[in-house]
Amino acid sequence: MALHRLSLRLRPTATHVRSFYTSRVGQQQNTVAAEPETEPFSVFRTKEDDPAFHSEKHIGQYYNVPSSHIQTLFHHGLPWRYKQQVETFNEASFMVRQPALEVISDLKQLDPSKPVQRYIFYGLKGSGKTISMCHTLHYCYTQGWLVLHIPDAHIWVKNCKELLPSSYKSSRFDQPFEAAEWLHKFKITNERFLSKIKTKHRYIWTKREVTEEGRPLGELVDQGTTRVRSSSDVIGALMKELRLQSGQPGSDFKLVAAVDGVNALWGRTTLKKRDSSIVDLEELTLIYNLRKLMRNDWIGGAVITTLSQTGSLFTPISAYWPQDMLGEIGFDSMDPFIPISVPNYSEKEFESCYLYYLDRNWLQHPQSRTEEGKKEILFLCNRNPWTMEKMCCVL
Amino acid sequence: MAASLKGLLQPWTPRVLTVRWSRYNPYYLEPEVKKEAYLKSESELSIEEKNEWDLRKHRPIKAAANNVTSSVFYDPIISKFINMIMKCGKKTLAQQIMTQTLESIKRQQVEKYLKAPGGQKEEIECNPYAIFHQAVENCKPCVGLANIKRGSITYQVPIPLKDRHRTYMALKWFITECKRDKNRRTLMHESLTEQFMQAYTKEGKVYKRKLDMHKLAEANRAYAHFRWC
Numbered sequence: 001m002a003l004h005r006l007s008l009r010l011r012p013t014a015t016h017v018r019s020f021y022t023s024r025v026g027q028q029q030n031t032v033a034a035e036p037e038t039e040p041f042s043v044f045r046t047k048e049d050d051p052a053f054h055s056e057k058h059i060g061q062y063y064n065v066p067s068s069h070i071q072t073l074f075h076h077g078l079p080w081r082y083k084q085q086v087e088t089f090n091e092a093s094f095m096v097r098q099p100a101l102e103v104i105s106d107l108k109q110l111d112p113s114k115p116v117q118r119y120i121f122y123g124l125k126g127s128g129k130t131i132s133m134c135h136t137l138h139y140c141y142t143q144g145w146l147v148l149h150i151p152d153a154h155i156w157v158k159n160c161k162e163l164l165p166s167s168y169k170s171s172r173f174d175q176p177f178e179a180a181e182w183l184h185k186f187k188i189t190n191e192r193f194l195s196k197i198k199t200k201h202r203y204i205w206t207k208r209e210v211t212e213e214g215r216p217l218g219e220l221v222d223q224g225t226t227r228v229r230s231s232s233d234v235i236g237a238l239m240k241e242l243r244l245q246s247g248q249p250g251s252d253f254k255l256v257a258a259v260d261g262v263n264a265l266w267g268r269t270t271l272k273k274r275d276s277s278i279v280d281l282e283e284l285t286l287i288y289n290l291r292k293l294m295r296n297d298w299i300g301g302a303v304i305t306t307l308s309q310t311g312s313l314f315t316p317i318s319a320y321w322p323q324d325m326l327g328e329i330g331f332d333s334m335d336p337f338i339p340i341s342v343p344n345y346s347e348k349e350f351e352s353c354y355l356y357y358l359d360r361n362w363l364q365h366p367q368s369r370t371e372e373g374k375k376e377i378l379f380l381c382n383r384n385p386w387t388m389e390k391m392c393c394v395l
Numbered sequence: 396m397a398a399s400l401k402g403l404l405q406p407w408t409p410r411v412l413t414v415r416w417s418r419y420n421p422y423y424l425e426p427e428v429k430k431e432a433y434l435k436s437e438s439e440l441s442i443e444e445k446n447e448w449d450l451r452k453h454r455p456i457k458a459a460a461n462n463v464t465s466s467v468f469y470d471p472i473i474s475k476f477i478n479m480i481m482k483c484g485k486k487t488l489a490q491q492i493m494t495q496t497l498e499s500i501k502r503q504q505v506e507k508y509l510k511a512p513g514g515q516k517e518e519i520e521c522n523p524y525a526i527f528h529q530a531v532e533n534c535k536p537c538v539g540l541a542n543i544k545r546g547s548i549t550y551q552v553p554i555p556l557k558d559r560h561r562t563y564m565a566l567k568w569f570i571t572e573c574k575r576d577k578n579r580r581t582l583m584h585e586s587l588t589e590q591f592m593q594a595y596t597k598e599g600k601v602y603k604r605k606l607d608m609h610k611l612a613e614a615n616r617a618y619a620h621f622r623w624c
Contacts, residue, residue, distance in 0.1 A: 088502045090509045361505055364522040367467040376467055393498040395468060 042359070044352040046096070051104060051139035054096050060352040062093040065138060073141045076185045077151045077260075079130050081389065089360045095349065097128060099342045100135040106338075107139065107302055112247040112254060115296045118303040118334060120262065122322050123342035126386020129306040130260055132342055136304055140256045145301070146193050148186070148242065148257045148293075153264035154311040156286050160271050163279070168233050172285050173273075179231035179286060183224040186238075193253060194218030200244060203237050205230045217241065236289040243293060247300010255301035257293050261312065262305035265291055266330025268314050294334065305334075345383040353385070357392050368395040404455065419457050426459045427451070428469070462486075470524065472531065476566050480583075495584035497523040500591060520595075530594035534568060534601045535561040538612045543621045552621045553612035565605070572600045 046061040048054060054063070065074075070092050078086070086092045103119050110117075121129040141147055150156075156178055166172035187194065197217040204210050205227065211220055217238070224234030246255035259265075265287055271279040281287045294303060307325040309315055319325055322339055345353060354374060357363045367373040377395070381388040407420040427433070440448065462474050473493065481489035500523040508519045520526055539556040542549050556564070573586040593599025 084502070088506045088509075090506070361508055361521055362501075364501060364505075365468055365524060366522075370467070372467050393501070394494045 042355075044355040044359070045093075050142060051135060052108070052142065054101060054104065056101065058096040059098060059101070060095065060346070060348040062095050062352070062356055065092040065094060067092070069138065069141065071188075072191070073137065073147060073149075073189055074134060075188050077134055077137065077149050077258075082131065085389075089362070093356070094131060094135045094138070095128075095352065096135070097132060097342075097349065099128075099340045100132040102340060103132075103136045103304065104139045107136070110254070110302065112300040115299055116257075116301050116303050118294070118296060118337040119305065119340055120322055120334065120337050121304075121306040121340050121342050122320060122325070124320055124344065124384065125309055125317075126384050126389075127342045127344050128385045129308070129342045131385075132340075133258060133260060133304055133306050137256065137258055140254075140302075143254075145254045145256050146190055146242065146246070148239070148255060149189065150182070150259045150290065152308075152311060153259050153261040153290065154308070154313070156284070156290075157264050157267065157269040157281065158271065158313060163271060163273070164229065166232070166285050167230070168236075168285070172283050172288065173271075173279060174229075174232035174285050176228045176231050179235050180225055180228045183221055183231055183234065183238075187218075187221050187225070194221060197241070197245060197251065197253065199237075199241055201237075201241070205233070211237075232285040232289075236285060239289050239293045243298040246298065251300075255298075257301065257303045259290065259294070259303075259305045261308035262294065262334070263307050263312055263315065263325040263327075263330065265294065266327050266333065267312060270313055291333065296336075345385055345388070347383075350378065350383045350388070353388060363392055363395055365395040368392075422454065423457045424451060424454050426456050426463075428459055428463050428465045430465050430467075472528070472562065472566075473524075475562075476569075479566055479570055492584050492587070495582075496587040496591070497527070499584060499588045500526055503588070503592070526595045527591055530591045530601075531562065531565045531569075533597050534565040534594050534605045536564055536605050536608045537561075538609070539564070540608070540612060540615070541622070543618075545621060550618045550621055551611060551615050552618045553615055554622055565601070568601045568604050569594075572604065 044060070044062055046058050046063050048058060049063055049066065051063075070078075070086065074092075099121060106117065106119075121132050123129050137147055137149060156175060160175050161177060162175070164174040164176055166174045195216045195218055198214050199211060199217065199220060200213060202210065202213050203220070205223060209223065209227065209230075211223060220234060220238055220241070224231040224238075242255050245251045246253060265281065267281070269279050269281060269284070271284075273279055294305070296303070307320065307322060309317065309319060309325070312325075315325060322334075322337075323331055326334060354363075354377070358369065363369060365373070368377065373395075377388065377391060381391050404420055404422060406418055408416070408418070437445075462478070463469070463471075477486070477489045477493050480492055501521060504519060504521040504523075504526070508516055508521050511519060536556065538553045539560070540551040541554045543552045544550075569587065569590055573583060573590055577586050590599055590601055594601050
């Protein structure tokens with residue numbers, strides 16, 4: 001009986017202590033004694049599911065993303081291989097890493113009256129830029145921000161089935177299907193804001209279709225998804241509305257504009273006009289509007305972007321620095337920005353990843369569970385997350 | 396002494412040229428790639444192993460092939476299978492197909508395992524290598540058939556097979572069954588995964604083919620003596 005009361009008294013301290021990484025045998029025994037009914041102490045997982053409370057002590061640990069958030073926020077934002085992993089492991093876990101924590105701590109101290117700060121995640125291929133960005137977006141989502149997430153800007157500059165001449169400006173081209181698809185996903189992510197935010201301008205789509213001032217944003221988005229022809233212009237209008245209204249005294253939302261593969265906005269396209277000449281990036285409505293969003297002339301939010309070589313056009317494989325990826329024009333447009341380097345896993349993070357795979361029963365080869373096998377995996381993947389994931393898929 | 400050694404180490408061609416032949420003189424020994432073999436101390440070796448090691452000190456050794464590694468994950472049967480899948484020398488494509496197959500087997504099984512209730516978890520085999528080896532083992536025929544001509548008739552005579560040939564036949568059947576009768580859109584690794592999973596549970600086309608071979612051998616038991624006369 002006395003022991004039971006003792007365990008109740010020890011409970012708050014034990015929960016607080018539990019998420020430290022380094023193994024502390026004495027305290028570990030305390031924790032196990034205090035909470036016999038919970039899971040065993042795990043070095044690579046943390047119970048802290050809210051990104052707002054993540055700090056340096058959680059670095060290297062995995063936290064669970066609730067499946068409701070996956071369906072709404074990350075409907076289209078996650079990398080393909082990660083989505084397969086989520087299905088197989090029956091859970092979605094992000095590793096808490098330094099680059100994401102830096103941006104999250106910056107966002108916590110955000111002053112909504114100042115112009116937006118632009119963050120660019122850069123790093124080698126497969127070092128975890130997209131997942132770091134997703135972690136940051138998860139923080140923004142849980143804090144109630146409006147998330148404008150373009151999962152891959154490269155999709156909009158290549159392999160377009162139909163290029164329509166724009167009705168708004170004759171020199172521009174619309175991409176109706178890509179735009180409509182994106183609007184549909186935007187609607188799923190930001191359902192809760194669509195009725196609250198009202199338009200501040202009047203938009204005339206055709207002779208008979210007009211969106212009046214003061215209508216809910218949901219109507220604007222529906223206009224784009226139903227009338228596919230005007231969907232690119234709807235995106236332009238949507239971005240303009242959100243840019244103008246975020247951070248204003250009347251509105252109560254903050255906007256985070258997230259673009260994965262922002263180097264696509266200042267690269268080249270492979271799209272061709274009817275006379276087989278290559279389309280310029282300025283001539284694409286979507287890209288034109290996205291470039292306006294990337295400027296720091298609006299307030300009350302943040303711009304979080306990633307550079308991506310995979311999927312990019314006409315960039316050498318070895319390029320990963322912002323200067324190389326964005327080019328001169330892109331760098332000047334994005335300047336000033338905060339570059340955030342995303343390195344390969346540290347030793348601690350590698351250990352954590354290895355233990356996570358063991359826990360999920362993913363490392364099946366009998367040799368992969370030995371010391372020799374672990375050394376070989378470490379040697380071959382050089383702690384690069386992507387390479388390690390590819391290797392461990394086979395083992 | 397020098398003259399006889401020189402004669403032994405000459406480049407050598409066999410009298411009867413088979414399809415695949417080695418330019419190595421039969422005097423050369425196969426290389427030992429496994430690290431464990433070199434880490435054993437003198438006292439742990441049996442007498443035969445000691446003699447073998449002594450022989451290796453005095454004989455020339457062949458160069459190791461490119462696909463042979465001393466990695467802990469190296470498996471000669473899987474290596475053989477990759478070579479058999481390979482066409483036009485495209486080893487990377489064959490390797491990719493194999494890795495995709497192993498990955499998809501593992502994904503299916505791990506998904507099942509993680510969703511299964513606690514009691515059923517032990518029955519689910521998640522190791523793709525174990526499934527691969529068991530599937531190949533299940534599909535190895537015990538006897539083969541040889542074409543032996545007596546008079547003007549060619550008889551299918553049941554004969555015993557060497558272990559290497561049995562493995563070869565099982566692997567070959569997997570590849571041919573996956574290529575045949577499949578939808579144009581199905582990828583090789585998808586059909587391979589399906590066949591391995593079925594053969595693991597002793598079902599499927601490849602297992603059926605092995606049983607057909609056995610039935611044919613059983614039917615032609617009467618001609619078994621043709622092997623010797």
